[in-house]
Amino acid sequence: MLVSTDKSQHSKNGVAQFLLYFIAALLASLSAAIVSQAEANGNIAQYENNIFTNKGQSTVEEFSNKLMPASRALKAVEKLTVYVGYHGDITGDWCRDFNSSEKRDVIDLANNFPDAEIVWIDGGNMDESDIKKAVRQGSAFFTWCDSDARVKKVMGSDMPDFVQDFR
Numbered sequence: 001m002l003v004s005t006d007k008s009q010h011s012k013n014g015v016a017q018f019l020l021y022f023i024a025a026l027l028a029s030l031s032a033a034i035v036s037q038a039e040a041n042g043n044i045a046q047y048e049n050n051i052f053t054n055k056g057q058s059t060v061e062e063f064s065n066k067l068m069p070a071s072r073a074l075k076a077v078e079k080l081t082v083y084v085g086y087h088g089d090i091t092g093d094w095c096r097d098f099n100s101s102e103k104r105d106v107i108d109l110a111n112n113f114p115d116a117e118i119v120w121i122d123g124g125n126m127d128e129s130d131i132k133k134a135v136r137q138g139s140a141f142f143t144w145c146d147s148d149a150r151v152k153k154v155m156g157s158d159m160p161d162f163v164q165d166f167r
Contacts, residue, residue, distance in 0.1 A: 041056050041057065041058045041062055041066060042054065042055035042056015042057065042058065042066065042146075042148075043055050043056065043066055043069070043165050043166055043167050044066060044067060044069070044070035044165070044166045045148050045162065045164075045165050045166075046070070046073060046162075046163040046164050046165075046166070047159065047160040047161060047162055047163055048160035048161045048163060049135070049138035049139075049160045050077045050080070050138050050139045050140070051135055051138065051139075051140055051141075051142075051151075051160050052070065052073075052074065052140070052141040052142070053141075053142050053147045053148035053151050053152075054066075054088075054142065054143050054144060054145060054146065054147045054148060055146065055148040055149075055165070056145065056146065057090065057145045057146065058145060060098070060102045060105045060106060060109075061105065063109075063143070064105075064109055066166075067109070069166035069167055070166035071112065071113075073166065074113060074116070074141060075113060075115070077139050078115075078139065079115075079117070079139050080113070080115065080116040080117070080139050080140070080141060081116070081117045081119055081134065081137075081139060081140050081141070082110070082113065082116045082117065082118050082119065082140075082141045082143060083119050083121055083126055083134070083140065083141065083142050083143060083144070083147075084098075084106050084110075084118060084119070084120060084121070084143050084144070085097060085098055085103075085106075085120045085121040085122050085144075086098060086121060086122065086124075086144050087144060087145050088144040088145040088146045088147055088150065089145070089146065090145075090146055090149070091146065091149050091150065091153075092144070092145070092146040092147050092148065092149040092150025092151070092153070093125055093150060094124045094125040094144075095145070097122050097123065106118075116141075121144075125150075126142070126144075128154045131150070131151055131154045131155070132154060132155065132158075135151065135155055135158075135159070135160065
């Protein structure tokens with residue numbers, strides 16, 4: 001076995017090992033940040049009885065991107081009612097109404113679902129009684145940010161069973 005007694009060689013090996021460790025840690029951190037951002041934007045969830053919710057936070061523009069994987073399933077639902085009009089906070093509670101530009105964007109998005117009924121909610125949360133009624137009737141899409149959290153909180157043990165996430 002050859003053993004180097006050259007201190008400069010040991011120093012170079014130590015620096016190389018440190019750089020490799022640093023690069024690996026940096027890559028892991030970047031990867032986690034990318035995954036974290038994707039989770040923050042969330043996805044569309046489907047429950048039994050054709051209940052759809054929005055998981056995560058996004059702009060209206062980002063929402064249109066996460067809507068794409070679910071669009072076929074949404075279009076297949078007869079008499080789908082889509083609840084729109086405001087941004088939710090991370091608990092799904094009302095944060096603020098859409099501004100005029102966002103309303104135009106939502107109208108443009110809604111044109112992709114001509115058979116759906118669009119229900120605008122302005123000035124605060126959708127009432128809990130209205131959420132319960134919509135879930136029981138079925139064929140409902142709650143679109144505001146983190147509506148998934150609020151609908152599950154409102155429905156409690158009466159929440160329909162989970163079917164799938166669209167990613």
